Amino acid sequence: MEHRSFGQKEPGAVYRDRAGAYAVILDDTENVALVEAPAAGGPERGLFLPGGGIEPGETPEMCLRRECLEELGREIELDGLLCTGEEYLFARSDQRYLHVMGRCYRAVLGPQVQPPIEHDHVLRWVPAEWAAEHMFLNYQAWAVRLAWEERMQEK
Template identity: 40%
Template structure:
């Protein structure tokens, strides 16, 4: 894809819906004062050089939530904004194993909790998520899984 004038190339990102055997999903929460307080989000982040989208998803899930998973399924790839060529890759991770989070200094207040899918979707409807990829990934995982 060629870049249009004004496009700002950035790195792709990956976002993960991690589900346990009971269908509960791993959600992170943190305070974002610039954006009005505490928000929910799914584990995810920008791809590092040389990483595939799935490798990025696996790394981010382990770092931010302390979770590794036995089964992975892609949910789709979408443009992040019209102003960039970057894409967000959505995944579902099943059969999780939970270990310690590996948070960076800017992530130290990330709190992990497990929610029933219906409650996570309701939180998305209520606007409790900061970024749109999380609600989209939850909807896709719920509808196709």
């Protein structure tokens, strides 16, 4: 399993750590499931992998299943840990430095079991190659590239 770090830590800056779990879901036509949502708590929107922050007492897998229900209203089937990544960034919206860390899992999207409860999150299916160039977080874009390259090697 690979790990990569993106961004640079600014000297003297205080970072808020945020650990999360995320799903890389590819369909049969090499599209990836992304969530269009508010970026870093501000008015700007970005494209992200489904998933989110791990709450106290949750495993990454529990977090990912909960987040997919909240964001998509759907269950997922996990197919192994793909990679881990981290990124240092400055969130202009709330003037805060963030250190985001994510465990990215291969997953398959399951059935719709409830309406999504996060109404500002929208599921978008986009070509994996395109997604990797347009996502908000570099480490998540890297995870999409890894999954897509794996898929291409299988064919």
